[in-house]
Amino acid sequence: AQRVTQPEKLLSVFKGAPVELKCNYSYSGSPELFWYVQYSRQRLQLLLRHISRESIKGFTADLNKGETSFHLKKPFAQEEDSAMYYCALSKGSARQLTFGSGTQLTVLP
Amino acid sequence: NAGVTQTPKFRILKIGQSMTLQCTQDMNHNYMYWYRQDPGMGLRLIHYSVGEGTTAKGEVPDGYNVSRLKKQNFLLGLESAAPSQTSVYFCASSYRGQGANEQFFGPGTRLTVL
Structure with a gap:
């Protein structure tokens, strides 16, 4: 069965410091992976997806099939990056998502 | 476009009560x-x-239980509410197509069962 693990419930960094949010997955097929973000008092929204290989708001994530990881990275964190981040795996006929438990990122001034 | 909307925003139920959460999307998602x-x-x-x-x-x-009688609506029903169903409920929709498609989420419904 597919599974997504985010080992850190809480992560705090200072403004300007690098940040890495960890995500590991288990899935027998070829994974489709996402990062979703939920800012305070806003709805959950897509941050980035692995197939796009894009950088959004300075964040990047590389799929490492050997380590079954999809870590989210940003070289210089900003206070507005403070939010709950979810890693998710898409599978099935309706591309339904399996989410990790989430990491609450706090960027300190 | 409103995107995905949900009603109600908040609800408090007593154990054993029933209710329906409503979700509507205006993006023609399958x-x-x-x-x-x-x-x-x-x-x-x-x-x-x-x-x-x-x-x-x-x-x-x-x-x-759920029902999808119209393409734009997806209803979630609780027949007999239990404290374990205290949660925040999110509806989402996405386009049917090739590859990894983005899901669009509603604002959520906060349900408390007492």
Whole structure:
């Protein structure tokens, strides 16, 4: 069965410091992976997806099939990056998502 | 476009009461989903639908029923509320197509069962 693990419930960094949010997955097929973000008092929204290989708001994530990881990275964190981040795996006929438990990122001034 | 809307925003139920959560999307999406969000557990899929008139069970379907009579609406029902169903419920929708498609989420419904 597919599974997504985010080992850190809480992560705090200072403004300007690098940040890495960890995500590991288990899935027998070829994974489709996402990062979703939920800012305070806003709805959950897509941050980035692995197939796009894009950088959004300075964040990047590389799929490492050997380590079954999809870590989210940003070289210089900003206070507005403070939010709950979810890693998710898409599978099935309706591309339904399996989410990790989430990491609450706090960027300190 | 309003995107995905949900009603109600908040609700308090007594044990054994029933209610229906409503979800509407105006993006002509084929796929719709209901998730519940609990602290420390992320979002878990309750039920989903690939099109009008079809529904399927997700990871945690027990105690819930759904209906998709119209393409734009996806209803989640609780027949007999239990304290374990205290949660935040999110509806989402996505386009049917090739590859990894973005899901669009509603604002959520906070349900408390006392």
